[in-house]
Structure formats: C-alpha cells, structure tokens
Amino acid sequence: MAKIVEDRFGSTEKLMVLVEDITRCHVGSHVRSFLGKWNPGKVTKCAKVVSNIPFNISTDVVKLLLPMGDLFSDVVLLLQDETALRLVELQLRSPEYRPINLFVSFYSDAEYMFKVGRENFFPKPKANIPMDSNNKLKARGNVAQVDAAVVKFKLKQNSEYPQVSSRKGFFSMVKSAFNGKRKMLRKSLQHICSAQEIEDALKTISLPVTARPQELSLEDFVRLYNIISKSCQIFPEPEHLNL
Numbered sequence: 001m002a003k004i005v006e007d008r009f010g011s012t013e014k015l016m017v018l019v020e021d022i023t024r025c026h027v028g029s030h031v032r033s034f035l036g037k038w039n040p041g042k043v044t045k046c047a048k049v050v051s052n053i054p055f056n057i058s059t060d061v062v063k064l065l066l067p068m069g070d071l072f073s074d075v076v077l078l079l080q081d082e083t084a085l086r087l088v089e090l091q092l093r094s095p096e097y098r099p100i101n102l103f104v105s106f107y108s109d110a111e112y113m114f115k116v117g118r119e120n121f122f123p124k125p126k127a128n129i130p131m132d133s134n135n136k137l138k139a140r141g142n143v144a145q146v147d148a149a150v151v152k153f154k155l156k157q158n159s160e161y162p163q164v165s166s167r168k169g170f171f172s173m174v175k176s177a178f179n180g181k182r183k184m185l186r187k188s189l190q191h192i193c194s195a196q197e198i199e200d201a202l203k204t205i206s207l208p209v210t211a212r213p214q215e216l217s218l219e220d221f222v223r224l225y226n227i228i229s230k231s232c233q234i235f236p237e238p239e240h241l242n243l
Ligand SMILES: C[S@@+](CC[C@H](N)C(=O)[O-])C[C@H]1O[C@@H](n2cnc3c(N)ncnc32)[C@H](O)[C@@H]1O
Pocket: 001, 020, 021, 022, 023, 052, 053, 054, 057
C-alpha cells in the first residue's frame, strides 16, 4: 500500500510516506517536523490519526498515541469489536475492568462509533490470539474471524488531565491496586502505605475501607492517589508503567 500511495501522490509535498514500525518509530517527531513545514515555528494541535491497524498491536498503539494530546486532537482506530467494547463501554465493577480503562479515560474521551461486521472485510480479519512467552500463538487450528468497530478517542490536553503530582506514580499505584484484583486495596497497596493509612484515605473519599480496585472510578483513584502520595513514597517500578 505504501508503494501505491507513494507512486500516486509522491509528487506532492503535502504527503509524506513513512514505512516504519509504529510501535518503534518516533511518531511525535515525524509529525511535528512535517507539520512544522506548513506552519513554521508553530505546530498547532490540528493533526488527527485515522488508522486501520492490525488487531494484535491495538493496545500498544492506544498506549502510544493517547498521551499525545499536545499533537493530535483525535485518534480514530478500527479495533476488534471485543477490544473496542472492553476499552470504551466497560462499566465499573465489571470483572474485566483493568488499568487500561483508567488509562483511556485519563487521556481521552472515547466513543464507540459503529460496528463493522466481519462480512465487510476481504480477507476477513483474524482474532487477536494471545502469544505465549516465545511469541507463538497460544491457540492453534481454526483462527476465529471477528467483527470490528470504529472507536474515536478525543484526546485531552495537558490542562484537562486529572491533576496528579506524578503520572508515573499514579499509574504505578493503579497497577499495584489491580495486581491483587480480588484483594482489598488496604492489602494490595501495603507496600506503599500501612493498611491503616489506606483505610483512612478510603474513608476520606467516602469509600468503604474494604474497597477493591474494580469499585473505584478514575476520579476515586485520583483522589486516593492525591491523599496517599502526600504521606507515603510511591516509587514507580518500571514494570508497573506497562499497563
Ligand atoms: C489491517 S491492515 C490495513 C491495510 C490498509 N491500511 C487498509 O486500510 O486497507 C494493517 C496494516 O498495518 C501494517 N502493519 C502491521 N504491523 C505494523 C506495525 N507495527 N507498524 C506499522 N504498520 C504495521 C500491515 O502491514 C498492514 O498493511
């Protein structure tokens, strides 16, 4: 496809074709330098991402692009329908509620636009089958064909993000909270604060002292973090930043 686009539109300076791995290349600097050519010295937040990405890199792409609200206004992606519903429509207290849901609403207002049935594709898309530690497909045999959906993430700007003293610290605490999904927060966050301090913080934000992570909205997590980070040290561990 890159070759077709390059051949057809390569003569215009208004198009740049990059053949790179999105998960490894410096998207921000490419887009900034391209936009800078048209608006020297002032890169306004005018760019949008519209992409039909392979399902197996959806989460990586979401994690990469959603924090780029200084550059992109909207990110519109075609995702596996299941993933779209999980990222956008998931309700509090659902067993599927995960740190990625908090990440999505921290950085964007996400909207499930419409379903794209499997019959619309040629060839039909394959499910995002999990890989094992050797990068081999865990499920073999018939790979299920799946429906897709278009999701629009309207990116927040810096001033619209929930106010936390450190985003790394915040997401590290969220990750720790979900590490013991069935555990109460007073237990799973004990490496940060004493059980008593966590109970006191939960009471201050009008939550039961027995609260579990899937009972907390983004606003609840932000309030909890802002209380406990004042009295306790939260050192983000590198693996905790990988939601
Ligand atoms: C679902 S196809 C969409 C193709 C075309 N854009 C379209 O809409 O018909 C996904 C495309 O992403 C490309 N791709 C796969 N992994 C990628 C990666 N890590 N970085 C950039 N492109 C990737 C594939 O080569 C494939 O062309």
